[in-house]
Amino acid sequence: MMFNVARINICTEAEGPHKRMAIWFQGCSIGCPSCCNPELQEMKTAHIMSLEEIISIAKKTKEENGIEGITYLGGEPTLQKHLMELSNEFHKEELGVILFTGYKIAQLKESIVTSVDLIVDGQFIESKIDHDRNLIGSTNQKFHHITNRYVDDMNWFLVKRNQQVDVNVVDDFIITGDVVIK
Numbered sequence: 001m002m003f004n005v006a007r008i009n010i011c012t013e014a015e016g017p018h019k020r021m022a023i024w025f026q027g028c029s030i031g032c033p034s035c036c037n038p039e040l041q042e043m044k045t046a047h048i049m050s051l052e053e054i055i056s057i058a059k060k061t062k063e064e065n066g067i068e069g070i071t072y073l074g075g076e077p078t079l080q081k082h083l084m085e086l087s088n089e090f091h092k093e094e095l096g097v098i099l100f101t102g103y104k105i106a107q108l109k110e111s112i113v114t115s116v117d118l119i120v121d122g123q124f125i126e127s128k129i130d131h132d133r134n135l136i137g138s139t140n141q142k143f144h145h146i147t148n149r150y151v152d153d154m155n156w157f158l159v160k161r162n163q164q165v166d167v168n169v170v171d172d173f174i175i176t177g178d179v180v181i182k
């Protein structure tokens with residue numbers, strides 16, 4: 001089982017509640033205008049990683065950094081053929097899974113929906129920019145609690161806070177988190 005991974009942030013507090021590992025997948029079939037990650041829309045090979053490699057990274061960062069969960073971003077995560085299996089493996093490690101998708105929940109395979117804990121769905125629409133919720137791009141995007149894992153953590157998204165970003169310098173200079181749009 002292989003995955004087309006654009007990048008991984010092994011420990012962040014800018015991509016959802018608690019310390020988490022964030023995975024950005026390469027490729028998007030939606031192509032929202034003004035996407036915050038336009039470089040991830042192209043259907044190209046980025047870093048092909050096996051399920052075992054990704055789980056190994058998560059286990060190590062859980063041990064070293066105390067992460068609580070994983071956030072899937074993109075690109076479009078649901079284009080990954082084995083996303084359900086990856087989510088199930090994270091759950092075996094007692095890690096929660098949050099999925100950001102440009103598709104509506106009704107368009108997703110049931111196997112993907114039931115393998116995650118929280119889904120934030122809907123295309124980014126520039127004319128509906130969301131200035132009130134943290135990390136949510138536009139007001140049309142909705143929360144779907146598949147399990148109760150993040151029900152008590154909704155203030156992370158809903159109570160306005162100072163904008164939060166992570167800056168990572170490894171092979172690239174990457175800034176993630178709340179996007180400032182004027």
